[in-house]
Amino acid sequence: MAGRDVVLCECFARDGLQHEPEFVATADKIALIDMFTTAGFARVEATSYSHPAQVPAFRDATEVLKGILRGRGVFYKATCPNLRAVRRALDDLAVNAGANELSLLVSATEAHTERNLRTTRAAQWEAVAAMAEASRGRARLVGVISMAFGCPFDGEVDPGRVAADAAQFAELGAEILTLGDTIGTATPRRVKEVFARVKAAAPDIIPVAHFHDTRGSGIANCLAALDVGCTYFDSAFGGVGGHPSQIEYGAGMTGNVATEDLVNIMEELGVSTGLDLERVMDASRQCEAVLGRQLESRVARSGFGLKAGKGRLWTSQQ
């Protein structure tokens, strides 16, 4: 946290790449993560220990984590969907080449748990408890609650259930809690309500705003979280990743909050991200180069604003 007001976790390499149809070369992933580290990110979502056959995008999890530079005090997060994944993560950690942050996920609703995880919430909590038990004291644990602000099957989600899940994660030793607006239906009002309920139920856990920009409200929701004291945010360069949308035509088109745009509004508000803004833009360009297409960040097209852009955007000569 030193020298910054908010901690952004750069999610391009995992959440961002999860639904990419083409495999991104391991060397490209490593080079990108190194750019994120040198730009000053204090947390980087690096990969997932998903089953390589099920999620081939991350079949190189171990190689990526072995290949990247380590920033001092930087946390590199890996997603662990099950106990087998945790064991792989711990094996890598044992040779000092792993992720020093592991994330474990539940969904806030039964319908989504059944549909997405093919299990029940009770069974998933049992699995998460075993995963937490295995990894406790070896890596920083991050709890993730997906569908925390709405579910495509169940609609509205009870903030009380999210708060109870938060307390459960705290009890299992999670220091950090990612609250996911997985389908991009949160509103600033709902964000404030859920964060307040979580804080009351689990005052010691650090909440993370993980908002998808599926409907254009991602930045507004981040600022609502900031308003109620949230200092940890997830985002991805170019706004890639997130959850496939329900309209076939645009599936995957609208994903995470774009890092460039989130950094811009924070800096414009005088909220320090602790990032090197020129290197942020370099990383932005490199993410587009690696994926071979223009991504969804507005700031990638327009440049930073008045404060971040150093007071004047154009000269009279232009």
Place this chain on the structure above:
Amino acid sequence: MAGRDVVLCECFARDGLQHEPEFVATADKIALIDMFTTAGFARVEATSYSHPAQVPAFRDATEVLKGILRGRGVFYKATCPNLRAVRRALDDLAVNAGANELSLLVSATEAHTERNLRTTRAAQWEAVAAMAEASRGRARLVGVISMAFGCPFDGEVDPGRVAADAAQFAELGAEILTLGDTIGTATPRRVKEVFARVKAAAPDIIPVAHFHDTRGSGIANCLAALDVGCTYFDSAFGGVGGHPSQIEYGAGMTGNVATEDLVNIMEELGVSTGLDLERVMDASRQCEAVLGRQLESRVARSGFGLKAGKGRLWTSQQ
């Protein structure tokens, strides 16, 4: 205002098309504006009486205004850059085929006035006074202050100057005042400050939030305006238009707040737009069809959220 909490002005046909390289056929413009009317917009920015040689996109201003259907109580706005434009607008009005709302513009900064309007603020105010004088009592007058939240040449803009301009417009008989974040550098905090200053200086004028989404903060800024009592908003389908950005590569890529996304978050918040949401989506698709490309709205890709989408987005069969 009957049956709605907020009044959205659909700006696609003017602000949206201003920088389009290809001329959009008059019949297409008329059909689109008719779709906006039937979707329930209470204000529609229809065209501009700019000099046809200087802004050929609107060389058909008179034909467009003659061709469109008129919704009961709906205001069709035309931009008037000078006295000659006002006279053309009044000529059309005299045969009952004009715009019943005329907008007159000043810029909040000398540097932008010199660069963009090739004059001084004092001279521009004289011109606007003459234009207001000529049209008073014939059409509803809309004052526009561009660069109200920041200027590419001068940087920060004094909210006191914007408030003084607001009072000046009120004195000239403007009932409505459009506050333009022309280059997309506003923040929610600055929005609240400027709106408060304008309200204090010109309590009877209706302020309009006209925010460009150049840096991804457009929706957040609209919600900040809503928070301080603003009920009039400008947006454009697909987020087209706005101000060309300063990075050549992306010029024109990031424009207005996307109507679809603004409608969605308003409805999700329980703030009624008074619009027929299915027809909003029809109009969205037609705007993309007319321009022949995918535009920048997220909701156009993902569909409306939980409330607007009637409680459940997906069925378990999907």
